[in-house]
Amino acid sequence: MTASIEDRVDVIVIGAGLAGIAAAHALGSQHPDKSFLVLDAYEGHGGTWRSHRYPGVRSDSDLFTYGFRFKPWTGAPVASGAEILDYMREAIEEYGLEEHFRYQTRVTRADWDSVASLWHIEGVHGPEEAAFRTSCSFLWMCQGYYRHSRGYTPDWPVLASFEGRIIHPQHWPEGFDYSGKRVIVIGSGATAATLVPAMARKAAHVTMLQRSPTYFSVAPNRHPLAETLRELKVDDAIVHDIVRRKITYDHDAYFHHIRSHPERAKAELIAALPAWLSKAEVEKHFTPAYYPWQQRLALTPDGDLFQAIRDGKATVVTDTIEKITPSGIQLTSGDALDADIIVTATGFELCMDGDIDFSLNGTPFRFEDTVSYRGIMFTSVPNLARSIGYLRLSSWTLRCELIADFVCRMLATLDRVGAQSIEVREPQSRTGRRPSKGEVLPFTASYARRGKSTLPMTGPTPEWEAQDYWDEKDSLPAIDFTAETFVLRGLDGQKVDSAKVAARPMSGSRTRPAIETGAA
CATH class of the missing domain: 3.50.50.60 (FAD/NAD(P)-binding domain)
Structure with missing residues (x-):
């Protein structure tokens, strides 16, 4: 039996891989009063580990850091795809997250409604691909950075x-x-x-x-x-x-x-x-x-x-x-x-938007025309975040969990100041440096070079680029969402005076047990 899609929730997470499960755990533990759904086009959890079933498939990171900080890994550092799927399933079950997941659910369109301060979501659901519509206050992209439905194969002659x-x-x-x-x-x-x-x-x-x-x-x-x-x-x-x-x-x-x-x-x-x-x-x-x-x-x-x-x-x-x-x-x-x-084995096709048609108040936009704040938020796009992990030495999940905390703090800030939406301002530079295609994917791999034109722009200072783990583990938790980098708005679309709300004390915050913080 396929679970139904609610008409409206507080948060929608797209993607039921490692990033999506990390997001679900963070929402469940840090915002237990918020309603949320995790939507995924596959018939079950796993993302990459469900689509990649080739011989010998295994992690290329150790599971102590590729795994979650909240669920101990007890096996050898490098694990098979089947072992990783089991580990992810156990995480969902042990933390009672199953009720939030909706599989065989593919999102095709997302439109931000500035009057209602809602994302209106459309897609298809279930084996019969029945059309559905839902709405959420916050949209969280956790579907990864490549097109799962199609790999890259060069067009070799004959x-x-x-x-x-x-x-x-x-x-x-x-x-x-x-x-x-x-x-x-x-x-x-x-x-x-x-x-x-x-x-x-x-x-x-x-x-x-x-x-x-x-x-x-x-x-x-x-x-x-x-x-x-x-x-x-x-x-x-x-x-x-x-x-x-x-x-x-x-x-x-x-x-x-x-x-x-x-x-x-x-x-x-x-x-x-x-x-x-x-x-x-x-x-x-x-x-x-x-x-x-x-x-x-x-x-x-x-x-x-x-x-x-x-x-x-x-x-x-x-x-x-x-x-x-x-x-x-x-x-x-x-x-x-x-x-x-x-x-x-010739790589991926970059796909940063999950093959979703995005629009703001009915007007289409492309992420490549925006400037990305730390690879997480995008200029002039309210109430949307993206989780993307590290691609060099540090593991994917380390950053996804840092971003999960970042998003949960941002949601707590909205609640604290009575704002309905938050977006990031276009960066300014005294040197006149213009945004460019920079360190959103700090990588020279072929798939990154092929898809560079589809990437958002980066800003003139380091905070507008993705950094390494040892910077972000300290810098991301220190970000003040009432600072001038961000625009907070009320239900009427009017800007909230950040100067007046910055001094308000945070209430209702939840502190993770020390052991959960791990290296993150």
């Missing part, structure tokens, strides 16, 4: 001529049997690094075809401190909190190391590979032209990718594609690769 099977990892066929098949995996990022060793166990042979080399982090799938604390019978919540703090500290130290000493860091990463590969293989296939901090490191727990190469079950080829042939791929070098299956 792609349709291939006589075998072409699969994008986002659309892996359930129960697909590749036993004894020759497989080419195009790509060298985290997805390819996961697919190649997993498929190599059953396939006849797997070739990883990359345009250019990637850095890989090689480490055992264990955390010695966590293991020691568990052996000492320390409570799981305390273990989770301590190890989470330790990992975030180590990540920050390492990021500063690779930024300050890029050549040394590059040499250190490459130095780990000769244990599996020849010097010639390392130089040709695993020595990137960029520096380690410019893209996320691909994870190879226990060196599984390199074990597959060493054992002869997998091969790496660095070349570019001239065309697809009936039997495989013709390379620019003149070589050819034959295959029964081609897997296009």
